[in-house]
Amino acid sequence: MQVYYYNDPTVDLLNNVIQNKFFHWFYIDKTSGTDGPDNNDFFIDSNTEDRPFFVHFIYGEEEGITSPGTIHLVKNLVYKFTKDFKIPFKKVLRAKLNLSLSQNGFNDNNYCIPHVDYVKPHKVLLFYLNDSDGDTVMFNETYPNKFDKLTEHKRISPMQYRVLNFDGFQWHANYNPVKSKFRIVLNVDYEE
Numbered sequence: 001m002q003v004y005y006y007n008d009p010t011v012d013l014l015n016n017v018i019q020n021k022f023f024h025w026f027y028i029d030k031t032s033g034t035d036g037p038d039n040n041d042f043f044i045d046s047n048t049e050d051r052p053f054f055v056h057f058i059y060g061e062e063e064g065i066t067s068p069g070t071i072h073l074v075k076n077l078v079y080k081f082t083k084d085f086k087i088p089f090k091k092v093l094r095a096k097l098n099l100s101l102s103q104n105g106f107n108d109n110n111y112c113i114p115h116v117d118y119v120k121p122h123k124v125l126l127f128y129l130n131d132s133d134g135d136t137v138m139f140n141e142t143y144p145n146k147f148d149k150l151t152e153h154k155r156i157s158p159m160q161y162r163v164l165n166f167d168g169f170q171w172h173a174n175y176n177p178v179k180s181k182f183r184i185v186l187n188v189d190y191e192e
Helices: 008-017 073-085
Strands: 002-005 026-027 055-058 091-103 124-130 136-142 152-156 163-166 168-175 182-191
Touching: 008 073, 008 182, 055 073, 073 091, 073 124, 073 182, 136 163, 163 168
Parallel strands: none
Antiparallel strands: 002 163, 026 055, 055 091, 091 182, 124 163, 124 182, 136 152, 136 168
């Protein structure tokens, strides 16, 4: 797990696009898919307090490009970032924007559903696009290892221009913002 600071003009340009009143966000009722009988990519415990959020899908391996207006900005940002920091990069598996709104009743002990994004080897980039509360919590446990309880490794606070890079098999979750009006994260899953 590595935390970077990346004050690139593309971040500001992307923010101008996505915070426009005409940008489309889609309602999602839970953090991770919990409906299927064989799902083993999420974990629910007594601290889980999942809340709805909004998403804007940009690209998926199976879906292809779903947001022609933002794909070029996101590709440029990811390619530039990985090149500038010499991070091995092969291809994007999925790219999406997550918008979490302030949630009353959420506290420091509550986090959304702990999960891994894929059950195949991958890496994750989280680009924090605004300053807010609503930390990302990283757990010590990794997929597919068995465990009875998650143990917190570290919390990363959202700050504009901060980027978190980690192994996709590391369990993680987000906290909803309480003090801030919203939290926006660009979530990119990729192969090295």
